[in-house]
Structures are given as C-alpha cells and as structure tokens.
Amino acid sequence: MNSLSTPIQIIRPETIEFGSGTIAAVARFAKAKNAKRPLVIADAFNAARVDVLALPGDLSVFGEVKPEPDIPNLEKALAVARTARPDLVIGFGGGSAMDLAKLVAVLCTGSPTLADVVGVDKIAGRAVALVQVPTTSGTGSEGGIRALVTDPATRNKAAVQSPFMLADLAVVDPDLTMTVPPQVTAATGVDALAHCVEAYTSRRAHPAIDLYAIEGIRLVGRYLNRAVKDGTDREARSGLSLASLYGGFCLGPVNTTAGHAVAYPLGTRHHVAHGLACAVIFPHTLAFNMPATEAKTAAVLQSLGLPAAGTPAAAFDHAYRFCADLGIEMRLSALGVPADDLGAMADEAHAIRRLLDNNPRDLGRDAILQIYHAAF
Known part of the structure; x- marks a missing residue:
C-alpha cells in the first residue's frame, strides 16, 4: 500500500x-x-x-x-x-x-x-x-x-x-x-462496488484514492438495494451514479486487481455481462484477499452496512448474501459457463498480469481454478 x-x-x-x-x-x-x-x-x-x-x-x-x-x-x-x-x-x-x-x-x-x-x-x-x-x-x-x-x-x-x-x-x-432494469441495475452496481473495493485493497492503493473508494462503497451499500427495488427512486439513482463516477476515479491512478482478472474470461469466452461476471466473482476474491487486507476488508463490510467478519469464510458469506439478495444469479453453471472450460479460463485469467500484479495477495493459476469451481 x-x-x-x-x-x-x-x-x-x-x-x-x-x-x-x-x-x-x-x-x-x-x-x-x-x-x-x-x-x-x-x-x-x-x-x-x-x-x-x-x-x-x-x-x-x-x-x-x-x-x-x-x-x-x-x-x-x-x-x-x-x-x-x-x-x-x-x-x-x-x-x-x-x-x-x-x-x-x-x-x-x-x-x-x-x-x-x-x-x-x-x-x-x-x-x-x-x-x-x-x-x-x-x-x-x-x-x-x-x-x-x-x-x-x-x-x-x-x-x-x-x-x-x-x-x-x-x-x-x-x-x-431510471429505465435500467432491476437485474442490470444490480449487476452494474456491483461492478462499481468492485472498482472501489479492488482499488481500496490493491497493492497500489493510495490514501488520496481511498477517499473515493470508501465513499463509493458506502454509496453502493446505502443505495443499490433501493434502486433495484424501485428504479424511479431518484435519490438512490443519484447515489449510484456518484458511486460509479468515484469508481472511475479509482481506475486511473490505481486500477482493479484479481476480481476483474478472474471475471474477464466469463465475458470474453461466454458472453456473461461484465457487471454480472464481477458480481459472481466479488465474494470469492474479497475473501481470498482478506488475510492480506484484514483491516480494509472490515472497512469494506462496514461501509456496505454488513456485519463484521472475523474470518475469510464469514466475509465471503456476507458479500455473497449481499449480491444474492439483489437477485443476482451467483452460479456459473446457471450462466451457461461449461465445466470443461474452467481450466482454460483459469489459464487466461492468470495471464492478465496488469491486474493480478496489483492484487494484495498472490493468486496462482490453481487458486483461480478453485474460485471457478467454488462459483460453479
């Protein structure tokens, strides 16, 4: 950091x-x-x-x-x-x-x-x-x-x-x-969340960018569920627009990490929408990185309004439930990703060094494959 x-x-x-x-x-x-x-x-x-x-x-x-x-x-x-x-x-x-x-x-x-x-x-x-x-x-x-x-x-x-x-x-x-459907609102909202969380927990994280990241996380926690339930909620839509903008500010100086690297093959190989792919992967990489970012993981969960987590497994459960409660399908098998392609996907994700080298904890090819299997 x-x-x-x-x-x-x-x-x-x-x-x-x-x-x-x-x-x-x-x-x-x-x-x-x-x-x-x-x-x-x-x-x-x-x-x-x-x-x-x-x-x-x-x-x-x-x-x-x-x-x-x-x-x-x-x-x-x-x-x-x-x-x-x-x-x-x-x-x-x-x-x-x-x-x-x-x-x-x-x-x-x-x-x-x-x-x-x-x-x-x-x-x-x-x-x-x-x-x-x-x-x-x-x-x-x-x-x-x-x-x-x-x-x-x-x-x-x-x-x-x-x-x-x-x-x-x-x-x-x-x-x-205001016309964005609930499912797209949910998935794109978690994409904004992932930008903020990955920048906040990155090896390249910087206090000047942390300000945008943690506020973006807080805005998603406060407004995403509201916007999914009522797309005409102007305050919630405004909060999400600001969270998304803040996530964009995070990308230039810091960029994303393993979450996006592991999500990319879902889109490039199987046409899973980018926000949806990021949502499926988000709980897995948050939990994987927790041993290297314990204090920041606690701050992420707190900003989302979620319970504290003393273990990576608890962090995973809270983040998974946050996404699933938005109506997001969290299983790769239900998104049309075939089991026999997980190995090739792991190879591709592991080659995205421009993102993986930012990750706070080294994520090897076998660990990526384990994430895919766990998400299947």
Whole structure:
C-alpha cells in the first residue's frame, strides 16, 4: 500500500456536470465548441433517444455498440467516423459505448491503428472533442482514461490507457438511468462496488484514492438495494451514479486487481455481462484477499452496512448474501459457463498480469481454478 508521500496523479475529466437535468450541458458544450459534425457512439437503445442530447450541426450516429465490444465492432464505428469526419464525439450509454467513443476519438484522425496504441501511453494526441454521457451506473468509464475491447482471435481484452482519452466533459445525469432494469441495475452496481473495493485493497492503493473508494462503497451499500427495488427512486439513482463516477476515479491512478482478472474470461469466452461476471466473482476474491487486507476488508463490510467478519469464510458469506439478495444469479453453471472450460479460463485469467500484479495477495493459476469451481 502506498503512503501519503508517494506521488500520484489524480485524473478526472476537465469538467463534470452531475445531477438531474444536466443532460442540457451536452448541447451547451457543443455550441460553445462550435461543433459542426457531432458523432454519437451508442447502443441501439440509446441511439433511439439521441434527441435528448439536442446536438447542433450535421449529426451522425453509430448505434450498434455491442455488450463487451470487440475489435470488429470498433472497426465498424471507425468506418462511420471516417465518413462523418466528426469534430465532436459523444459516448452515450454504458461502459461499452463510452470505451468505443474514447477509441474512436483518438483513432478517427491520422494513421494509428488499435494495435499501435494497445498498452500504456502510446497515444500521441487527440484532434476532436470528447464528451461522455453514462446511462448506467457501473463502469465509471466517463471518468477514466482506459478503454477495453475484446480481440476475437485470442478472446482476451485489449487495454488502451492514455490521458488523451479523458473526456473534455462528463455529464452524469442520474435521470438517464431510471429505465435500467432491476437485474442490470444490480449487476452494474456491483461492478462499481468492485472498482472501489479492488482499488481500496490493491497493492497500489493510495490514501488520496481511498477517499473515493470508501465513499463509493458506502454509496453502493446505502443505495443499490433501493434502486433495484424501485428504479424511479431518484435519490438512490443519484447515489449510484456518484458511486460509479468515484469508481472511475479509482481506475486511473490505481486500477482493479484479481476480481476483474478472474471475471474477464466469463465475458470474453461466454458472453456473461461484465457487471454480472464481477458480481459472481466479488465474494470469492474479497475473501481470498482478506488475510492480506484484514483491516480494509472490515472497512469494506462496514461501509456496505454488513456485519463484521472475523474470518475469510464469514466475509465471503456476507458479500455473497449481499449480491444474492439483489437477485443476482451467483452460479456459473446457471450462466451457461461449461465445466470443461474452467481450466482454460483459469489459464487466461492468470495471464492478465496488469491486474493480478496489483492484487494484495498472490493468486496462482490453481487458486483461480478453485474460485471457478467454488462459483460453479
């Protein structure tokens, strides 16, 4: 864990508009920038309601963002962008739409390809403005500098990280999340929780980021169940939107750990939604890491409003019940993951060193396989 004297860069969008009705800030920004050719990157649902953005100029829309987008999906978006020649890109949707918007914004001009920029700080700049508008409360992608797409050849996620992918404006209007169904609300809420918990317990954890992490955890504990039970609860939706944003703040300087590494193969190999995959894995990695993070695990449980746990088994039980009580299916077998693929999944997860090396406790391939079997 890093000390207060350890240097850290806290990365946030230049401007953040937060609260009910702030969607109007998108049009104000576009007009202030004199945008003539805005391009919206969205899934089909949000593509059908782009009118709420009230964008000026010759509007183009790429409305085919897939859950867990892959490289072909990115290439289709880039083809639209190269025809539209946008001066403003808007990510409008969940993390998938916002991640593709980041990549489109940095790749739609010039000659770099995705292969040229995979990794850390390989982007030279960005020529178009970028706005992010989340419509779910989970990824926090509106506040971060990373984008992920799946390579279908390897079934692994290609990660790009650069401050040039940070939004000029993030508009977090909780009213846009009111139509999210209960099951998606639950899973994406646990994704936000996982971002905060993994950053808080990481080897790279830092007190300046712990503030966002522990408050994000508290907000999820207070509001997630309320939002699942009543999607029109504006206070609960606002609390979750803030928790998600705080989770995004955690990702830039610290990033996630084993929870996400173990969850990724569920999405890339078996198309389990990312938030759901994180929820299934969350109790297992929380309990696994507890011997190395006992005080912080206690703080996590307390912030969630859960009972204290003297043992990893008790921590697992409390976290598992928290997720299951939200209506989340916690068994891999019920999510269509075949038992004969668990070994290959463990191999893939164990290779994600950029995350596993952050984990507070070494997690070997056999231990990952044990987690999969326990979750099966």
